[in-house]
Structures are given as C-alpha cells and as structure tokens.
Amino acid sequence: MPMNRRLRAGLYVFGGVCALLLVTAVVATYVVLQPERFTALLQSRARAAGLELTLANPASPTLWPSPALDLEGVMLRGEGSSTPLIVASRGRVVLPWHTLLGGEATISRLEVEGARIDVDAVSAYLDTLPSRPSTAGATLPTIDAGFRIARGTLLRGTKLVLSNIEAEADRLASGRRFTLTLSARLADGTPYALDLDTVPTLSRGVLTLADMTLGLDSDPRFESTLKGTATWRGGADVGASLTGRVTRHDATPYDVALRVMPANENDPLYVALKLDGDTDHADLRLPPLALAQWWAGIRGTGSLTMPPLVGTVQAQNVDAGSLHVKGLRIRATPDAPAATATVGVAP
Template identity: 65%
Template sequence: MKYRLRTFLLATGGFVAALVIAAIIATYVVLQPERFTSLLQARAKAAGLSLTLASPATPTLWPSPALELDGVTLRLPDGGTPLVVASRGKLVLPWRTLMGRDTSISRLEVEGARIDMDAVSAYLDTLPKRPSTAGAALPTIDAGFHISRGTLLRGNRLVLSNVEADAGRLASGRRFSLSLAAATDDGHPYQLVLATLPTLRDGVLTLDDLTLDMASPEHFETNLKGSALWRGGADVGASLAGRLSLEKMASYAMLLNVTPANQEDPLYIALKLDGETGHADLRVPPLALADWWAGVQAGSAPALPPALGSADVEAVDAGSVQVKGLRIRATPNVPVSASSSAPASGSK
C-alpha cells in the first residue's frame, strides 16, 4: 500500500514538474519578450525618443501575463540627460496575448521613476508646434499606468518626492480617472484626484461630469464638480463649483470659472470664495501667473502674483504657503496692492 502511494506521489510530482517546465517554456515562446521590447522601442522612436533596458525583459504568468523590465531609460536619440529613469517596470498583458498574435498592453507599472522636468521641457521644444487655429486634441493612452516611489526633478533640484500616480485608459467616450499624490521638497504632502468623461468630436473636447478633489492633510481640502470645454488654442472654458475647507477654520463656498481669450482679454481663471471668515472675487491670467511662478522659482525679488479683483481672508494655509490677514484690491488700471498682518511663510 505504501509502495503504491509513493509511486502515485512521485508520478504526480513529476507530472506537475513537467507542467511547470512546459509553462515556463511556453511563456517565453508565446509571449516572446523581444517583440514587446521592440514594440516599446518602436513607439518611443516614433515619438522622437530612445528607450533602453538594462537587461532583457522577463515574462511571468501570475497573477496575469506580464513582462518585467529592469533599468528603463528614456532619452533623446542624441543623448543628453534622460527624461525618465526607472529602476523597474512591468507591462501587464491581456490573457489573449497567450494566443501569440496580440501585442496590446493593458497596463504599465513603473517603480522608482526619476523624471527630469528640464529634459522633458527640452523634448517638448523639439515637437512640431500646433497651429493656433487647430482644434482640440485628446492624446489617447491605450493602457492605464501606475507610478510608485517616483521623483520629480528640475536639473539637480528636487521638486516632488514620493510620487504615486494611477490612471486608466484615456480615450474619447470612455470614463477616465487620475489620482496623484506627492510631497514637496519641504515635506508637505499633496493629493489630487480627477475623474471625467472626455468626448472629442469635430475638433471640440468636452469634459463632462468632471470632479476635481485636491487636499493637503492638516491644511486644506477642495472638492469641485462641473464641466470643461476646449475648442483649441486658448479657447478654453470651464465651470466648477464646490467647497474649500481649511483645517481648524471655517469652510468656503467655491466657484471656479475659466473664460477663453479674445481679442481684448487673455485667458482668465476666475475664483470666488464666500465664507464666514472671508470673501474673494479674483481673476488670474494663468500664462502671466506661470511667468510669475517661474520668476519666483528662479529667485527673483518677491512680488505679488498677477490678479484682478478683491480678497478679504483672515488666513490662508496651503501647506508651503501660509498667510494671515490677507487684503487685496486690484483693478485693470491699478497695480495689485495688498496688506497682510503676517508675511507669507515657507512660500515656494
């Protein structure tokens, strides 16, 4: 009896071992890692970039077909600072890939990615400029992606650390969501969650059922809902409403509108706040604001951001920016003026 049991166990073990070996061989033969590596490199080349791996991709079957990538580097073909360097990557594939013909990717996972914004900016400058009369566009993302333990740099300067990002497939008529969490160089954590239904038709992009949640624990939380529209160029419009809650302070009803540029006025973002501890009705040109922020980052002399309207707020605590007793009065023909019982602290 014991002899028969031992014979049965040995036979079963041998059968299972044979299946495992056959599965490993089939994984390499069917998935053919080199074809997916070539596919990635071809897509990068089509975008004007060069992609390299520290070692050949390794296929796996559990919990789903995938290719493990080691030492991913993305840079311009002529060299220079890499746009992205990641310690590890993973291509999650649909099960139909095992049939041997499908080369689609269902998800891209990247771990330990270092993204250099200066290199990304230099790459964007090489792309053809879109005509100002061109309609809206929606960059399709065939596969979702996930980034963990990421770092955002500008040259040798740290911008964001502990970056965690997750997004689904981006396509017209398909619900899209994006979540992002990161910490600034001074350690303040921030979170953002966006969800919408994008639709691109006849050069017009609409973002329906748009929700935008932003927060910095122990400082503020914003929850907005609405819609947005883009017809190309600076023809952008949006209307979002919700609440802004400041930690240990009263909350504010919040209204955010974006008005497109015309022959007289630039693109404006209008912000209205209404609460027990303050009110604000401001318009900010985002392009001028970007120039102001670049100057701040470059170490220019302190200056108030470009804005029109008025604000009376007891306190603002947005993590790295803290202001008390804020008073602003600004009109199109009068420079921005403000008073504050305490200067901004920790602003970046």
Template identity: 65%
Template sequence: MNRRLRIGLYAAGGMIVVFVLAAFIATYVVLQPERFTALLQSRARAAGLDLALASPASPTLWPKPALELEGLTLRAEGAGTPMIVASRGKLVLPWRTLTGGGTRISRLEIEGARIDLNAVSAYLDTLPSRPSTAGAILPTIDAGFRVSRGTLTRGNQLFLSNVDIDAGRLANGRPFNLSLAASTAGDSPYTLDLETTPSLAHGVLTLNDLALEVTSKPTFSTTLRGDATWRGGADVGASLAGSMTRTSGTPYDIVLDVTPANQQDPLYIAIKLDGDNDHANLRIPPIAFAEWWGRINAGGSPTLPPLLGTVDAKAVDAGPVHVKGLRIRATPSVPAAAASSANARPSVSP
C-alpha cells in the same frame, strides 16, 4: 482508497501538471518577450524617444500575464540627460495573449522612477508647434499606467517626492480617472483625484461630468464639479463649483470659471471664495502668473502675483507667517502690487 478513486486522482493530478506545463510553455514561447519589447521601443522611436533596458524582459504568469522590465531609461533621441530612469517596470498583457492574440499591452507599471522635468521640457520644445487655429486634440492612451515610488526633479533639484500616479485608459467617449499623490520638498503631502468622460467632436474637446478633488491632509480638502471645453490654442473654457474644508477655519464655497482668450483679453481663471470671515473674487491670467512664478524661482525681487479683483481676509495663515486684516483691491488701472501696498493693513507675526 479503492482503485477507481486512485485512478481518478492520478488523472486529475496529471491534468493539473499538463495545464501547469502548458501555461509555462505559453509564458515563455507564446508571449515572446522580445516582440513586446520591440513594440515598446518602436513606439518610443515613433515619438522621437530612445528606450533602453538594463536586461532582457522576463515573462511571468501570475497574477496576470506580464513582462518584467529591469533598469528602464527613456531619453529624447540624441539627448544626454534621461527624461525617466526607473528601477523596474511591468507590461501587463491580456489573457488572450496566451492563445495567440494580438500584440497589445493592457497596462504599464513603473516603480522607482526618477523624472527630470527639465529634460521633459526640452523634449517638448523639439515637437512641432500646432497652428493657433488648429482644433483640440485628445492624446489617446491605449493602456492604463501606474508610477509608484517616483520622484520629480529639475536637474539635481528635488521638486516632488513619493510620487504615485494611477491612470486608466484615455479614449474618446470612455470614462477616465487619474489619481496623483506626492509630497513637496517640505514633506507636505498632496493628493489629486480627477474623473471625467472626454468627448472629442469637430475639433472641440469636452470634459463632461468633471470631478476634481485636491487634498492635503490634514490641512484642507477641495472638491469641484462641472464641465470644461477646449477648442484649441488658448480657447479654453470651464465652469466648476464646490467647496473647501479646512482644519484651521470655516469652509469656503468655491466657484471657478475659465474664460478663453480673445483679441482684447488673455486667458483668465476667475476664482470666487466665500467664507464666514474671508471673501475673494479674483481673475488670474495663468500665462502671466507662470512668468511671475519663474521670476520668483530665479531669485527675483518678491512681488505679488498678477491678478485683478478683491480680497478681504480677516486672517491668512501661510506657514510661519500670520497676516491679519488683509485687503487687496486690484483693477486694470491699478496693478495688484500697488493696490495691495496702498490698501492692505496687515500685521505679521512669525
């Protein structure tokens, strides 16, 4: 090896060492973990929340500039039960942060999170209510976020396990995507994928080019496309259409419409299903449905959910129960429970 080549290699190696040292200095000095930790905690305080860490944040450079967080606890101010407890997290930062760029977080990642829905609900109840006449809003999420290996609980009761949520930045006029995967207490896996472009103008939020896919492999897969609008309060409208494929039967064509509440009628969700042997045309009031579901979960006597419309099904499979020849006729003058008991002729076998 000649002298010039050796000098060139030494120079290249020295430049690499200088670059690596500069990167480490930038990581520990320029990133200043305490300022990003303070930023995160100040944002939490502004929302009436208290964020605590088990240990100070530690910076890292690979594969992107980030701050590693250990032992996150998020609770409402003055509350005893945490809303979120996570084993670790990460604040991913833009590369320009190394050159003294602004304090900005490009992505938040949380691993091993336990989310208590009761604590979340209690926190939401403390927020000031908006007037029913107020227009729609779009909560802006500056950074995308990811929750992996999470669990959802209601107090000490498991609600969902293996929760994985991945969402991009949420902003007016910007394409937004959300993916959610989870398993129920019975270990049934479900996935939900949503894509849309939200647009907020003059108090009206429009979800353009809305695509929604709900899957439970290998049982079924449902895909819907359309648009939705929100003008504030219960003034919600949507028109979606698609199909459902099933491993245990022929596919369904689906039409879903949401009609806003008015002075005479509550908010309704209209669902129309058409298959070779099964047909349904139902209108469901979601608020009344939620109240019915709450009574069932509280141990109330089993009743059919509040609904209007018709169901004609050759066979219905729900877990260990098989129902043949199900017919339901529900009108405003005849409640669903009464109509089903008078018209349904099911045979049930375990």
C-alpha cells in the same frame, strides 16, 4: 517492503511529472508571450515619438495573475540626448489574455515602480516636437492602456520637486469615463492628493470634459471638491466652470466658484476665482501665463513682487508657512494692478 518501494517509485514519478509540467509551462510562457516581440513593440512606439527606450536586462514573462512582462532598469531619453527623461527601477507590461492565442500584440496596462522624472529633460524633449498651428483644434492623447506609477520622484536637474508620487489611471478614450488619482509630497514634505473623474468627448476639434469631479486635498490642512465641465478648442481657447467647497481643518469652510475664460482679441486667457467664507472673501482674475512669468522672475531674481492679479481680497487671517498676516485687504483694478494695488494690513 514492496509497498514502500512502490510508494517511493510513485512519488518519484509524480515529482517527475510535476517538474516536466513546470518546465513545459516556463517554456510555453516564453514561446507564447515572446518577450522580444513586446520589447520591440515598446521600443518602436518610443521611436515613433522621438524617444529611445533601453532596458538593463531582457524582459521576463509571467502568466500569474495575468500575462505580463517584467522589466528591469527602464530608461527613456530623447533621441540624441544624454539626459534621461525617466529612469525606473522596475516596470511591468500587462497583456490581454488573447495574446496567448497569437492575437495582436497590444498592451492593457503599464506599471512603473521607483520612477525618477526630470522636468528639465521632459521640457527639452517637448521643445523638439513640431508646434501645432494656432488654428488647430483640440486633441485627445491616446492612452489605450491604463497606467500606474509607484514611489515616483519628480526632479528639476538635481533639485527635488515632488517625492512619493503615486498615480493611477485607466484607459483614456473619447466617450469613456476616465479616472485619475495622484498623490505626492512637496520638497518640504507637505502632502497633496488629486482625484479626477470625468467623461471626455472629442468631436469636431472640441474636447469636452463633462460630468467632471475634481478633488484636491492636503491632509489634514484642507479638502476640496469641485464639479462642473471644461472645454478646449485648441490653443488658448480653454473654458471651464466649476463650483464646490473647501473644508479647512482649523477654520471655517469656503464656497468656491472657478471659471476659466478663453483668450480673445482684447483679453488673455484668465481664471476667475471667487471664495466666500464667514470672514474671508476673494474675487480675483488671474492670468496663468502672466503668473508663470511672474513666478519665473521671482525664481530668477529672488526679489518678491506682487502677482499680476486683478480683484479684491479680504482675509481676517493669512497663515502661509512662516508668514502670518491679520486683517489683509487688497484691491487691484485694471488701472491699478496688484503690483501697485492698495494693500491694507491690520496692526
């Protein structure tokens, strides 16, 4: 009997010590991490960019598996705007361990889950930013912390643009290798995935993306990998040279050569694209700005017109959704652009 009494007493003492340690750890977590300090840091950074950050509940700190603050009901909107740019069900701010020792309040990673992004609201916010001089050199956005987006959705007002968005990137800094992975589904359910691996370098107003590998695929329809370099000197002064291959699930592959030529006194910015397959060939020049205007016109009027491209297309078969064409031939020259080009289709 005395043994059982001592055993019970020992268990009570042990349980009390564990409870005390647990309470101490919880209190220490709140005291050391100081959730209000990092919440204020996030909000101050948002205000510096002309944004307002609000949370549905105060941040909740945790130490495992690394120091972090869990956020609920994250909303980001432009100052003075009633429409949020981003609404997320949950967020997580991962902190470096040295913050536990009273170090500088910095963030090592941002994670967002269930984010809804409004393209129109983002565009309206960007319009409020001061324009950069046309002579200004390139810039490299500061991303000290890596980020991750899970189960994201991209909207234009109430219209779905992309769903099931999964994105992840590490720190972005000059001279440091940078990787980005992105996957999503179009409104019709078609899946796409993009992978970028490069070393960005910013020097004297010139941003160079060296040793770049760009992958784009839509499983199981096609996979593509391009390698090369790109440069940006500010404004429309963009250049790139990429080569690679497109592998198609139900057809022969393409060899691809892609060049981006910067604007000059005579020509706008344009993309030169060459595709070479066993039966299909294309050699095109596409001006991105004019293409954007063409697409906006189609969306506005609903009438289908030829895009503003120059070059030639020779395709044995074209299958795009409900559109099926055999023996397609297009020839568009500077004097006869695609809108008035010669188009031939085999019977």
